[in-house]
Amino acid sequence: EAGVTQFPSHSVIEKGQTVTLRCDPISGHDNLYWYRRVMGKEIKFLLHFVKESKQDESGMPNNRFLAERTGGTYSTLKVQPAELEDSGVYFCASSPGLVETQYFGPGTRLLVL
Amino acid sequence: GNSVTQMEGPVTLSEEAFLTINCTYTATGYPSLFWYVQYPGEGLQLLLKATKADDKGSNKGFEATYRKETTSFHLEKGSVQVSDSAVYFCALSRSGGATNKLIFGTGTLLAVQP
Numbered sequence A: 001e002a003g004v005t006q007f008p009s010h011s012v013i014e015k016g017q018t019v020t021l022r023c024d025p026i027s028g029h030d031n032l033y034w035y036r037r038v039m040g041k042e043i044k045f046l047l048h049f050v051k052e053s054k055q056d057e058s059g060m061p062n063n064r065f066l067a068e069r070t071g072g073t074y075s076t077l078k079v080q081p082a083e084l085e086d087s088g089v090y091f092c093a094s095s096p097g098l099v100e101t102q103y104f105g106p107g108t109r110l111l112v113l
Numbered sequence B: 001g002n003s004v005t006q007m008e009g010p011v012t013l014s015e016e017a018f019l020t021i022n023c024t025y026t027a028t029g030y031p032s033l034f035w036y037v038q039y040p041g042e043g044l045q046l047l048l049k050a051t052k053a054d055d056k057g058s059n060k061g062f063e064a065t066y067r068k069e070t071t072s073f074h075l076e077k078g079s080v081q082v083s084d085s086a087v088y089f090c091a092l093s094r095s096g097g098a099t100n101k102l103i104f105g106t107g108t109l110l111a112v113q114p
Helices: none
Strands: A005-007 A010-013 A019-024 A031-037 A043-050 A053-056 A065-068 A075-079 A088-095 A108-112 B003-006 B011-014 B019-021 B023-026 B032-038 B044-050 B056-059 B062-065 B075-077 B086-093 B102-104 B108-113
Touching (some): A010 A019, A019 A088, A019 A108, A031 A075, A043 A065, A043 B102, B023 B032, B032 B062, B044 B062
Parallel strands (some): B011 B108
Antiparallel strands (some): A005 A019, A019 A075, A031 A088, A043 A053, A088 A108, B019 B075, B032 B086, B044 B056, B062 B075, B086 B102, B086 B108
């Protein structure tokens, strides 16, 4: 069974540009989470989807970030326009049910210059 | 609010040494506790977990016991190997709500030398 996959693995962009990150959860997992680790600090929660609905987006830093999960399968996280402080590693995780283990992807390393 | 505090790294040990990585938490209610590990170039993997007080999680020779009286979940291994070199994250989640987001500590880098 394939694990959680994320694309791209790395992205280098200039301040003001737009970047879209993609996450493909494990097949059949209704719950999808986005997290971010900035500059070696703690990994912080961004938001949680249940199928295509946003269950909790309390961790989204500002309105430059837009997450979607159309059709309840893969998810995208768009940053527009990107700022320097958005640099970090963005992780996606999925789980079949709410209280079950979250399985993480390898992350997307984003560098904004 | 809920938070996790873990010891600063890096931790450098020789092979076969004893490992302890301290983790304490602040949470309302009864959280579940986790240790995740990130090996070089890979994603986060669940190492072990405990869901109630006095539970012991164990995997690959690692152990951690959920201590409610000291709000701790310290990670231990009796004899580390070079292959254990990785970043270790302590985390908690609160059950019973509509979301099950994980709250992480800052991570501890472990380097094991032969």
